Amino acid sequence: MRFRGRAKNGAPPAGAAPPPAAEPAAPPPVLVIDALGRKCPIPIIMLAERIREVPVGQIVAVLADDAAARTDVPAWCRMKSQDFVWEETLQQGGWGFHIRRTY
Numbered sequence: 001m002r003f004r005g006r007a008k009n010g011a012p013p014a015g016a017a018p019p020p021a022a023e024p025a026a027p028p029p030v031l032v033i034d035a036l037g038r039k040c041p042i043p044i045i046m047l048a049e050r051i052r053e054v055p056v057g058q059i060v061a062v063l064a065d066d067a068a069a070r071t072d073v074p075a076w077c078r079m080k081s082q083d084f085v086w087e088e089t090l091q092q093g094g095w096g097f098h099i100r101r102t103y
Contacts, residue, residue, distance in 0.1 A: 026085050026098060029061035030054050036094055040068035044076050047099070051082070054101045059085060065094030073097040 031054050035043035043064040054060045062073060070087070074097075077084040083100035090096055 027059055029098060030058040031060045033060065033062045035062055035064045035066075035069070036092075037065065040064075040066050040072050043069045044072050047073070047076065048080075051099070051101055056101050056103060058101055060099050060101065062097045062099070063090065063094060064097065065090075069097065070095060073099070 033046050035046050043062055047062050074084045082102050085098040085100050088096040
């Protein structure tokens, strides 16, 4: 029995949209801050201390595995007028937060 819309060989039907990309298209980070194993607010403090090392318009990534960082990093970006670009899930656990320096 064939299902409507599926080709015989299991390929997607002609004209189907391609699968979404795994990661957003963003430039690689200029600086990576490893805050894995540190509890909040340490990842935020590390970011605040080191973001000036990154040229304006460039990306800094913060690696953190404390669940509070998922809300704290974007909130810090809003408070400090920095661009929160995206969040990725790390294979070893935790997240990578990508921030673009705006000033």
